[in-house]
Amino acid sequence: MPNTTPDITYFLNMAGFVSFMKPISSxxxxxxxxxxxxxxTLNEKNDKDSFCDANSECTDAVGCKCTTVMDIGDNVTVRLVISTVGEERNSxxxxxxxxxxxHVMKVGYGQYSSENGSLLGSSRDLTCRDDGNDRDILDKMRCPKPRFRSSNTTFPLDPFTVRKDTFVLPAGxxxxxxxxxxxxxY
Structure with a gap:
């Protein structure tokens, strides 16, 4: 079992969009x-300037290109919050x-229509701005640095928490x- 309190937490917002008639994932x-x-096998030959961390800043208006490498250390408890919020939330x-x-701690869903099940908007549990003031614009943002709106969000971990090797990330x-x-x- 991992520890209840993680040693490290990463927020990873997935996006898929089309650029120049080619699908792009980020x-x-x-x-x-x-x-x-x-x-x-040959990592020492790689140009480390092309590496980035999930939390590194991207200042390019159209997004950055890099090899994301996260050094999480050995035998530590890692929490990943993987999302699809913001303007490219439809997958x-x-x-x-x-x-x-x-261990799957929580699944949070986007906002869906009760009439036809279509996705109306992103989950409001997450925010993309430092001040958290994005309720009206969340679905128009690229969301490069997601995090929980509430800073005291906790998740229970016990021997009955579902453990999986594959899980589904819901749209929004x-x-x-x-x-x-x-x-x-690696």
């Missing part, structure tokens, strides 16, 4: 680029973390998962 407004060399996506199964919503980083490597 995390925290950073488009993924492959490293020049494999991380596991539901299956998620998997290689080499780990995770989020999933909170937790695991121990006891399988080293």
């Amino acid at each position: 995390i925290n407004d950073k488009n993924f680029i492959f490293p020049s060399y494999p991380l596991t 539901t996506h299956p998620m998997h973390i290689h080499g780990h199964s995770v 919503g989020y999933v909170v998962v937790q695991f121990r980083s006891n399988n080293p490597g």
Whole structure:
């Protein structure tokens, strides 16, 4: 079991959009680029300037391009809050973390129509602005730095918390998962 209180927490907002007739995916407004060399065998040859962290700042108006590498350490409790909020919130996506199964702490859903089930807007549990004042514009933001609106949000962890190797990220919503980083490597 991971610890109830995580050693590290990452917020990862997934977005999918079309640019120049080509589908683009990003995390925290950073488009993924492959490293020049494999991380596991030839990492020392990689240009580290092309690496970024999930929390690193992106100042480009159209998003940044980098290889996201997060050094989470060995045998620590990691909490991931994975979301699809903001202007590009329309995709539901299956998620998997290689080499780990995770405890699903919470699934938060977007706002759906009771008449036809269509997605009306993003979950209001998360915010994208430092002041949290984005209720009217959340669905028009790219949301590069999501976080919970309430700073005292807690999630119970017990032996009966669902543990999975694959989970679904709902459109306009989020999933909170937790695991121990006891399988080293990239």
